[in-house]
Amino acid sequence: MKVLGIDIGGSAFKGAPVETKTGRLLAERHRVEVDAPCPTAQGLAAVKEIVRHFNWTGPIGIGFPGIILGNRIGAVGNLGSNWENKDGVALFSRASGCKVTLFNDADCAGLAEMKFGAGRGEQGSVLMLTFGTGIGSALFYRGQLFPRVELGHVPWCGKPFERYASAAVRQRLDLSWSQWAKRVNVYLAVMERVFSPELIIIGGGVSKKSEKWFKYLKTRARVIPAQMYNDAGIVGAALVCERPGDDARR
Ligand code: BGC
Numbered sequence: 001m002k003v004l005g006i007d008i009g010g011s012a013f014k015g016a017p018v019e020t021k022t023g024r025l026l027a028e029r030h031r032v033e034v035d036a037p038c039p040t041a042q043g044l045a046a047v048k049e050i051v052r053h054f055n056w057t058g059p060i061g062i063g064f065p066g067i068i069l070g071n072r073i074g075a076v077g078n079l080g081s082n083w084e085n086k087d088g089v090a091l092f093s094r095a096s097g098c099k100v101t102l103f104n105d106a107d108c109a110g111l112a113e114m115k116f117g118a119g120r121g122e123q124g125s126v127l128m129l130t131f132g133t134g135i136g137s138a139l140f141y142r143g144q145l146f147p148r149v150e151l152g153h154v155p156w157c158g159k160p161f162e163r164y165a166s167a168a169v170r171q172r173l174d175l176s177w178s179q180w181a182k183r184v185n186v187y188l189a190v191m192e193r194v195f196s197p198e199l200i201i202i203g204g205g206v207s208k209k210s211e212k213w214f215k216y217l218k219t220r221a222r223v224i225p226a227q228m229y230n231d232a233g234i235v236g237a238a239l240v241c242e243r244p245g246d247d248a249r250r
Helices: 040-053 088-096 105-116 167-172 177-195 205-216 231-242
Strands: 002-008 012-019 030-033 060-064 066-069 072-076 100-104 125-131 135-141 144-146 199-203 222-225
Touching (some): 040 088, 066 100, 088 100, 105 199, 105 231, 125 205, 167 205, 177 205, 199 205, 205 222
Parallel strands (some): 002 060, 060 100
Antiparallel strands (some): 002 012
């Protein structure tokens, strides 16, 4: 099945057509920068622009950086609270003129890595973490996703962990790789104490630079970079169109 996968991030919307059988992008990704936080109208225009770029009329899968309950957007991390409590499927369908499926961005990335990337064939407990503007998370056991876990929002010193250890924090505070990795170690220690994952897959832009900072990580679990790098979000968003509907309705 050919699906337009769109990955919504804190600073840009990225999309590409995907062949869901192989997980391959069928064209080079198209990226549209947005403001942070992103006004709703600007985000919808970005989706429209990606659809126009590929002349797309088929199904669209969107990975969204917040809690997705059925068609509805719940709490949103960094994109802006203006997106909350809206029917996201209706908004994006209207903007694109196409059939839209919506799912959490990190869950999408995790699904792609489990099917085509670093987690292929892994049967134990796997924690996928994406480090970007925030920290996204996806939890798997025996290959099955436990959806909507928001582990970047576990509190640390009165704030969500993502405000202490995301990749954006490294840039904002101009931390060296080893200084930032120390913070990531604090976070991973909490994750390990709580979940005892056998494998931790690290995604997001920083996964491309694993040689700079993985050497500082101290975990019991194996830690490996996402194999699909930043494409995981796009590919996973496309895969979600083939999953049975999410039954969360609140
Ligand atoms: C959001 C998550 C999202 C993550 C990565 C967090 O702020 O709450 O839903 O997966 O950022 O984008």
